[in-house]
Amino acid sequence: MASITIEAITKTFGAVPVLHDIDLSIGDGEFVVLVGPSGCGKSTLLRMIAGLEDITAGEIRIDDRRINEVAPKDRDIAMVFQSYALYPHMTVADNMSYSLKLRKTAREKIAEAVGAAAGKLGLDPLLARRPKALSGGQRQRVAMGRAIVRHPKAFLFDEPLSNLDARLREQMRAEIKRLHKSIGATSVYVTHDQIEAMTLADRIVAMHGGIIQQVGNPLDLYDRPANLFVAGFIGSPAMNFVEGHCRAGVIETTDGSKVAIPEGIHLTEGQAVTIGIRPEHVRIVAGSEAGSYTARVDLVEPTGFGTIVHVRLLGQDLKIYTLERGVAVVGQPLHIALDSTRLHLFDRETTNRIG
């Protein structure tokens, strides 16, 4: 187990820059998730830690040892690929023991390590099979087993669940978390799925356009997104954004409605801001009350547990997530209140959070 330090990392493919000056330190035993849309550079960063991509500038250290020039096999890391990358002509047992064999580990030790890993992942009955004869979930497990047997300093996961169907993904997500709790190895996990990021991470690194947007524990990112990108990326259904300007002590939205400025926040007159409201923080109230709005229901999407209600409000298609059933009927008016303590304000110029 080890810590990973990433210092001023830059990466360009030819003339195309993909990572800009990335700084990140990952503690011993920490589970860090790199999350962002495709093309944000998260996989490239992971592959640089693995040694599969050259480092254009900057330094990566594992336990204070600079590894920029160290070959992947000497970095003592294990990687789980999106495609699993299992050797198709080897059995499950051979797949798992391949790295140990190459390291000339004693036969008994290999058998012991493979046995232990197989037991942990429930692979015992599959050891003699070839990958072709396995289901997607089983292949995924073998890929994890192959990583575990080596007891590496760090695990790197490159979107390991994206090839699985939703149910299996949920199941494997829990399994990875449990596995991490029991092994406690430093892990770096790349995903574009914010739910995976939220559920698995000790710390989330939200990336966009080759830049780290915010680093923090999952609930921090949810409660206090640092900028518009993180606010829009974390959370499902996604946060509502309403554009407006500060006019005479209130925020005037594009349709002329007024929203009170939350306490403790100072805006300059005329400042262009974006208000962020999570759908689950919009309240539906019984009748018109002070500061409430009335809007016509546009669309109702029941998800089973809750309901997503779309209304036309503040010049926006505003989403509301409610657990109450039957409160919204398409075409009928709805009374809505915004909780001012739950509002997020962003400067529209810099996209950064205000307050």
Place this chain on the structure above:
Amino acid sequence: MTSFSAAAPPNGDRRTPMQRLAARLEPWLYSAPVLILIVAIMLVPLALGVSYAFRDIKLLNPFSGGFVGLKHFRELASDSAFRGALINTLWWTFSSVILQFLFGLILALLLNQPFKGRALAQALCFLPWAVPSFLSGLDWAWMFNPVVGPIPHWLYALGIMSEPSNILSDPKTAMWGPIVANVWWGIPFFAITMLAALQAIPKDLYEAAEIDGAGPIERFRSITVPFLAPTMAISILLRTVWIANFADLIIVMTNGGPADRTQIVASYIFTQAFRRLDFGYASAIALVLLVLLLAYSMLIVVLRQTMLSRH
């Protein structure tokens, strides 16, 4: 109740015999055009060729054409030129195939590496395949000729030859002439097929193996070779049959000589048929070659099947 069961015949078929026949014939009628084509252009000539092997057909003898039974085969059994041609065929085929395969594989591995101008290099490497075999035979014959070609002089300068002479006229080395030409001409075939197979190998596997600690040789052994094996087997099979039948280069470069030292079975057939105009005897030799190649193909097909079923 009972009248119900009596009403329907046991098999439930109420069609007339004519209708039943039509239904039976229907699929054959649909496939008739293709079947007629196959019979007309493949089976009829084959049967005709096989029948020649048992008949006395000499173009210069107007009274020939009678059935002679196994006479040609008895002659063949004691024909030392045929035996020599068989041995030459083995020699010609296997050295050509092995060298073509080795160089083709190396070329494919090189062309699979990313480098600047790779597309151009790929196109250039596949050029020999586009050269007509007769033209490449003539080219190489001239290159080996010390009067107009550079190769004997190079070999002399390197000390491999005591004097710049034509290897095609030396019975000891003559076979190498057509083999070299054949290797040059056939490398692209292997390079193309191997490159296609190489490009189908997922890159992740190499990355996973790299992280697992496999060096370049180990990665080649444990990923590239198993992935290429089925393609290797089928392309070597194809090329072997092809080359064993491939007399163009030999006819053009040495015409089987000197002293029959480059005569292979295919060129021997050509000589018998078109120089001595003995079609009967030529057909008998061709039949033997066909049987040998069929046996070989069966062997390889079985081998490939067992190999694939193991995966």
